[in-house]
Amino acid sequence: MTAKFLLTLTLTWLGLAAAATVTVQPGDTLTRLAVRHGTTVQALVQANPGLRQGTLRAGARLTLPAVSPAxxxxxxxxxxxxxxxxxxxxxxxxxxxxxxxxxxxxxxxxxxxxxxPAKPAVTRAPGTPTVRAASIRVTAVMPVQGRLTTPFLERHPSVDLAAPTGTPIRAARPGVVTESRFDAQSGWGWTLLVDHGDGMTTRYSHNSANLARVGTRVDAGQVIARVGSTGNSTGPHLDYRVTVQGTPVNPLSLY
CATH class of the missing domain: 3.10.350.10 (LysM domain)
Known part of the structure; x- marks a missing residue:
């Protein structure tokens, strides 16, 4: 084990130990906080007795669950x-x-x-299954085998995957197309939305062409569009977004 790795390990642990509380921001939900801080909704509730989902108040301080070292x-x-x-x-x-x-x-x-990643220290009663809301376990297909150019961020709740114009874009999961249009207002250009029927939706934007129409039922891996640079874009790529019950989730957490 190199000195550089040991230093990184130590700094990571010290950073985790210092981040004991967090301030709730406007629009925050327990799911969003769990994803942002690498924990689970269940662990957040256990670390904050009396907290009820849906009653977060902007400016409130929440205790983050204890974590194990990296x-x-x-x-x-x-x-x-x-x-x-x-x-x-x-x-x-x-x-x-x-x-x-x-x-x-x-x-x-x-x-x-x-x-x-450090694992959250979650205490639970014997026989009680662990709920991992921040790690959604589904069978999903990566829409494009492209280069990750922009990661999931609070100000950019999606991932950008660069690929040549015309590269096939595949549906991540089975579902029904609920939008297939040119979205000039949001700057997404040709964009396509798939509703997966379980509270999750996936959005594919900046396409050069949409191949699936509204109402079409698609299978996982089915080609539904092609990579482009339409709308507010600086080069050919896919803007890939995932929401669960309306809350943005890092698409890479599906894989």
């Missing part, structure tokens, strides 16, 4: 980021957040060291 992982032959995330009970988004500068489009090197 851990390390040495890449083995056959490892991929998605496989490591699944094996360690985390998400691709959390793994990328713990390793700034890691390019998800480049293959891992055997022997490469990665930081694993």
């Amino acid at each position: 851990r390390g992982w040495t890449v083995r032959r056959g490892d991929t980021l998605s496989l490591i995330a699944k094996r360690q009970g985390t998400t691709l988004a959390a793994l990328l957040a713990a390793n700034p500068g890691l390019d998800p489009q480049r293959p891992l090197r055997v022997g490469q060291r990665l930081l694993l």
Whole structure:
């Protein structure tokens, strides 16, 4: 284990230990706070007795759940980021957040060291299943195999995946197309929205062409549009957005 890795591990742990509370911002929900701080709704409620979902008040202070220190992982032959995330009970988004500068489009090197996200310390009664609201477990298809150019941020609640114009865009999950239009007002250009029927929707924007019409039922992996640079865009890419019950969620948390 190198001195640089030990230093990174120590700084990560110190940062986690210092972040004991958080101030609720206008529009915050428990799900949004859980995603932002790498924990779960259940852990937030347990860390704040008396807190009820839907009663958050802007300016209020919430205690963040205690977390375990960051851990390390040495890449083995056959490892991929998605496989490591699944094996360690985390998400691709959390793994990328713990390793700034890691390019998800480049293959891992055997022997490469990665930081694993700290796991929330959740206490629960025996026999009670753990609810992981911040780690949505679904079978999803990556819409485009492109380069991640903009990660999920509070001011940009989506991910941008750069790919050549005309690259097929595939539906992440089965569902029904509820929007297929040119959205000049939002700056999304040609955009397409799929409702998956379980509270989740996925949006695909800046397309060069929409191939699925409103009302069309699509399957996971079905080509529904093509990459473009329409609307407010500086180059060909897909703006990929996911919401659960109206709350933005990092799309990479699905993989």
